[in-house]
Amino acid sequence: MKKICYVIICVWGLAACQSSGVPKLSAQKAEKSADIHYQIGINSLYSGNLPKAFDELMTANRVRPNQPKILDALAYAWRLRGNTSKAEEMYRASLAAQSTPSTETNYGSLLIALKRYHEAEVHLRLALEDPRYRNQYLALINLGDALLGQEQFTDAIKSYRQASMMNPHQNIAKLHEAQAYIHVKRWNFAQALYESMLQQNPSNRPALEGIIQVATALRQPNIAKKHLGTYIEHEKAPLNRAWANDELVRLGQIQ
Numbered sequence: 001m002k003k004i005c006y007v008i009i010c011v012w013g014l015a016a017c018q019s020s021g022v023p024k025l026s027a028q029k030a031e032k033s034a035d036i037h038y039q040i041g042i043n044s045l046y047s048g049n050l051p052k053a054f055d056e057l058m059t060a061n062r063v064r065p066n067q068p069k070i071l072d073a074l075a076y077a078w079r080l081r082g083n084t085s086k087a088e089e090m091y092r093a094s095l096a097a098q099s100t101p102s103t104e105t106n107y108g109s110l111l112i113a114l115k116r117y118h119e120a121e122v123h124l125r126l127a128l129e130d131p132r133y134r135n136q137y138l139a140l141i142n143l144g145d146a147l148l149g150q151e152q153f154t155d156a157i158k159s160y161r162q163a164s165m166m167n168p169h170q171n172i173a174k175l176h177e178a179q180a181y182i183h184v185k186r187w188n189f190a191q192a193l194y195e196s197m198l199q200q201n202p203s204n205r206p207a208l209e210g211i212i213q214v215a216t217a218l219r220q221p222n223i224a225k226k227h228l229g230t231y232i233e234h235e236k237a238p239l240n241r242a243w244a245n246d247e248l249v250r251l252g253q254i255q
Contacts (some may be wrong), residue, residue, distance in 0.1 A: 016221065028227065034064035042073060045080070046103050053077050068098040072106060079110060088114075090151045101133035117149030137167040141176055148180050150251050156180050171197055177204050191223065212247055223252035 041056030042082030051103045054077055091107040094100075104127035111120035125145060127139040144159035157180060165171035174193055183189035191214050197207040207225075208231055215224035225248060232244045 030063050033070070034060045034067065034070070037063065038070055038073065038254065043079075045073070045077060050077065050080060058116075066097045068094045068100055068103060071097065072100075072103045075103075076106065080207045081156065096230075098154070099183070101127040101139065102135065105135065107143060108139070108146065112142060112145050112149065115149065115248045117146045120146040121150070137163040137170070140166065141173050144176055150185060153180065153184055171204065173185060175210065178207075178210050181212060182210070182217075185216055185217075190214050195227075198227050198230075202227070202234045205231075208244075212251070215251065216254065219254055221254045225251055 016101075037060040039058045041053045041060060044050070044056060046051035056071060057074050057077060061067070061074060064070070069072065069093035071090050075087045075094060078084075078087040078090060080116050087110055088107075091103060091110065093252065094103045095107065104123045108120040108124040108127065109116070121143065124139050124143040128136060128143070133139070140159050140163035144156040144163070147153075147159060148156040157177060160173045160177040160180065164177075165169075167173075174197060178190045178193040181187070181193070189195060191211060194207045194211040198211065201207075208227055211227055212224045215221050228244050228248050228251070232241055232248075235241050235244065
């Protein structure tokens with residue numbers, strides 16, 4: 001089953017180093033120091049500087065241990081590094097300190113990547129129990145993936161559509177729904193969803209990749225050729241245009 005993406009959400013925050021022999025910081029100073037390091041760590045994650053992010057987040061965790069948002073950010077950093085075991089350890093530590101909807105969602109996303117779908121469903125439903133959670137649509141998208149992984153197709157579609165209703169300005173839920181239709185070989189539904197997204201935004205590359213997948217599976221290249229032509233016309237980035245031209249060549253070879 002091809003996934004578009006695992007929707008992942010991170011919580012952000014950080015702290016100052018304490019070397020041996022330095023007097024212990026007061027609680028107030030430790031909190032302020034940890035927050036500074038946390039913020040630097042989060043900014044480093046955003047900019048792609050993973051070593052710096054680890055340095056700052058680990059310092060924050062030393063200065064002020066067992067803070068859920070710091071542990072959650074460390075878990076995300078470990079996941080970016082490809083160490084899922086360490087990421088899971090950090091998520092579990094964060095949830096042991098305090099269960100929050102965002103961490104339940106993040107951990108659920110990791111469990112989906114590990115194909116532990118039933119466990120993921122448990123954590124994602126816990127995230128959805130809090131009506132104040134602002135990113136419920138992300139938990140619902142991940143819940144759809146967890147249900148689809150358990151071959152509960154109808155419930156998965158329901159979850160994706162609920163996510164779309166909660167946040168109609170994003171296409172992630174529709175992309176996941178379309179992939180669910182591909183998973184069960186309901187090509188017409190998938191094609192219709194991708195085409196509706198491309199009508200709204202001809203430069204939507206994930207939707208274009210999806211419709212190419214449909215065209216390839218059905219051995220009907222014309223389904224995608226028109227959209228590729230429109231994409232090339234609108235797209236400015238040279239690498240994206242090169243990719244689209246290569247796809248046109250490849251589709252032209254389908255008999």
